[in-house]
Amino acid sequence: MRQLFAPGADAVLRLFIFAIIGGLFLAALVVGGVAHSTYVTQVGIAPEQPVPFSHKHHSGELGIDCRYCHTGVETTASAGLPPTQTCMTCHSQIWTGAPMLAPVRASFATNTPLHWVRVNRVPDYVYFNHAIHIAKGVGCTTCHGDIDGMQLTARANAFEMVWCLTCHRNPAPNLRPAGQVFNMHWQPPPDQAARGATLIRANHIRGAAALTDCSICHR
């Protein structure tokens, strides 16, 4: 009786199987790669803003403290963006005719707010509170990166849940004494592990089990 399958059919079948398995594996790699790529996370990409505000100039070169503009960071959940009034405290006196600042002046004159593009954003079901993080010793640059060096503001970290959990499980490496929270150039000292442990006790920070309760961030 004649064979139904030619001798090469085995090879074809094996090729197909390996191709499908390989394809699935490749697809997983591609999807994973895309999901963590800057296309999705927007890390390092500075979106176009109504005014090309430079943190490097204001915070780095001029040394203006973060809290001059982001006033809610020590007391409320949202650090907030400055009202146009805050920009005009200086720019009504310096660079008063600069074309780059025309939208700011127009906003103030016509009482129309500026529409800034949000750089640091978490999903709506995540309820992040700045005040408690600042109070417990987490500094601005820990999450927002080297703002002092950013000519245009970009996101420094992907803010994926696993990234937040890494610190919530073990906060010690990221804690600073109160005076260093707004220090843009803080680096953890060599004995950070011990200092961190002391800060956890001093700031009454809960253990990892309680800090990773879902109700800490999700409501």
Add this chain to the structure above:
Amino acid sequence: MTHRAPIKLHPADDAALIARLRTRFPATADLAASPDRRQFLKVMAASLSLAGLAGCTDDDPRDQEVPPVNQAQGADPATRLHYASAALLDGFANGILVTTINGRPINIEGNPAHPWSRGGTDVFGQASILGLYDPDRSQIVQQYGRETSWEAFRAGIAGPFAQLRANGGRGLRLLTGPFTSPTLAAQIAALRSVFPDMHWHSHAAIGREALYASTERVFGRPLETILRIENARVIVALDGDFLDAGPHQVGTAKSWSAARKSAAAENRLLVTYSAGSVPNLTAAKADHAITASPTELILLAGAFLAAATHQPAPELPAHLAPWFKSAAGALTEARGAGIFQAGLFAAPEVLDTAHRINAALGNTSRTVVYTAPIAPQGDSHQSLAQAMQEGQVQTLVLLDTNPVYDAPENLDFAAALQKVPLKIHTGLYADETALRCDWHLPLAHPLESWSDARAPDGTVTVLQPCIAPLTSGRTAPEILSLLTEATPQSAFALVRQTWKLSDEDWQKAILEGFIPNTAAQPENPLPLVGKDGVGGPIVGKQPPTALTLAFRPDPTIWDGTHSNNAWLQELPKPLSKLVWENAIWISPGHATTHNIAQGDLVKITAGDKTLTGPAFLAPGQADDVISITLGYGRQIPNQLATGLGIDATTLRSTETPWHLPNITLTRTGETHILATTIAHTKLDAGAGTEIFIRTQPLGAEPIAAHQPTLYPGKQDDGRAWGMVIDLDSCIGCNACITACQSENNIAVVGRDQVIAGREMHWLRIEAETVPGTQGAGFMPVPCMNCEDAPCEIGCPVEATLHDHEGLNLMVYNRCIGTRACSGYCPYKVRRFNYFDYSAGAAPSLRQQRNPDVTVRAEGVMEKCTYCVQRIAQARIDADLSDGKIPDGTVRTACQSACPTDAITFGDMADPTSKVAKAKASARNYALLGELNTRPRTTYLARLAPGAEG
């Protein structure tokens, strides 16, 4: 600010639009075909008018951050500010605190400092926040139904009003809805001085004229009756309503529950006896309740009066005698410490007798206090209708009233209106009356106006706006000022000049929410002697076998003014649990003898008028009484309430506003599916023996038993949140449900989905009433936050799990919608989003949402979270200071809304907390405790009369 007209869909466009939508969204074909078609169209229209699918394009509004241009100190957009104001029901004020964020009000809480409401709220106050953002509210002045402007209005009436000024106002009549505002009263007086021949009439669907007429008959002048329950030991209510919905509910219920708790602490019971023909909350909460027909109630009133004045008691029917003996004995023994109450809808004979009984027993000025009427009354609406019919009215101004819909049918207001040349209507909505008037002027909502109002005890609250006006509406005093003055004054100026307070006192009044020492002064009236009805036997006028139709205010819609509020429409009525419609209540006895089943369409015939509606079997109703609630059957096109329920006003007349005798009831043979939540969450009692609402006499042994368990104890990190609900205090008013809906962004699902069992309320109130004996009462059922939660076992993805403070958490982003948790839950407190219920809300309604609570999408489960957002905020605030959360800092929305303080919430691990002490009570027990779920929400059994009766 631009004002856009609400989207109006004309009938001709409907069919074409539906066809287009069906091809684009085939899955919605069923929705379009349902009776909720109008709602569906409105939803789709609102969705289509938005900027497409947000999140799929680069124009997602959440990707932008827009700070203000000028930011005042302390007004940062993320902080909540609370403003004191008042919620109005028929003009009466209940003090509230309005929570605002980023310049818009989102939630209403009670005002604990207010002398009348003392922190409580009612459903109307809680739901008024939704009314503020209602897209169906009138936005702009209309003339003959066409949009115009205030300037055009002024120009248009300049001529007619100049003429009226010249002839002293002859032909000008003013009709106002119910109000208590002293500023408005002052403006009416100002109007009268400019137009001396003007007549002012008052109209209210649920009018207080009967109450004032009764005191006028008994005492010679109209008086307000206020109960001082804190001084009472016995209450007897005949057709009583002191715990039922109404302007008085919040303060009276608070006094009642406080008196009941303090009596229990002294080991005695504040006993309530109730006799009524229609079951209501007052009857349900009574310790001894019986059903009596209207004639029997009049007989009982006479018998009580005889007992109070030491006359021989008349003969009473056998089924009433034991109850009467007990009640009369208790009432007469508690001389000066008893209350005899007759409700708003009681027969005039019963109302009059109530005053005489209280006077005879020395209760006046101790437990029953009389003051001057709080609500100003003009001439009657009958006299206005008559004047209109006779052509005497040239100009009619209607302020915040809708007589075409809710005036008694015999007045035929619509026909009478046609005889008036110039008709000016003002109201929140372009309602049935507005459609027949020449001008319609939009009113400002109380939450966005400067105004004032008086609480039922007379205390004045100055209402302050919590948001800049959303429409071009104005307040009623502003409109009257527009009619009388060349330069109209602003609402603020008008209120400020009514109250000549120093700047400091004014600021204090605004801050605290009331003006101190403005409560009405008690008077000490004496009943007139020699008039009919003193002491003598009172005989009812109708033969006992005929059917009577009883009209009642609706406990969630009132008289129709709130019929466009979706929260109130979907709120299950306390006893019937009906939603989105009303029904004709008949007693089970009558239903059996006449072979009527629940839902059968029955026809009421009264003379030449008929009304057809679905039957509802009401345990505890008298066999010869049929009852129906007001507020349904609205006729205005394209609004939420259009076509819902049946209009009871078609049978109402001015002679018989509350009881219509000699009606007949016949079956039509058709049936109707009633939308009710009653059968949805029946807990399986097994052989029907379990009563979930336990009752316990004072001083009885503890009923909770400790169950052994194999599970290890839960590890808390020092805080253990728990809740205790006092079933003795809960009156079933539903304020907690509305507060929860407001705080937690709970969606409205519509009538069809409720029939399918998919209502989304996180909290439900179980009502168990036993006819003929003591009613078992009401039981609010939130999530129990069980320590050994079955739902946590059932969830395959751990979307519901426990945290270290004892909360059972619901993580929406993890939920994949298997609904296993709901299957495992024995209490059935979990709700599933079968559709994207929150998506179709109009843009203005989204302003009301609480930004601290996730708005749930399709396919996720949700449930009561013990207001985890409030707990989280309190925890953060504590961690920012000294780490301690004092008892009473965290108040769940339901706890904070409750007028009777039935709900206690707090940290059980703190032995000094109220909740820890409540859990140690002998009355504490867990619902379905034998299942060993160890719920954190437990109940205090309702107090039952003990051996002493």
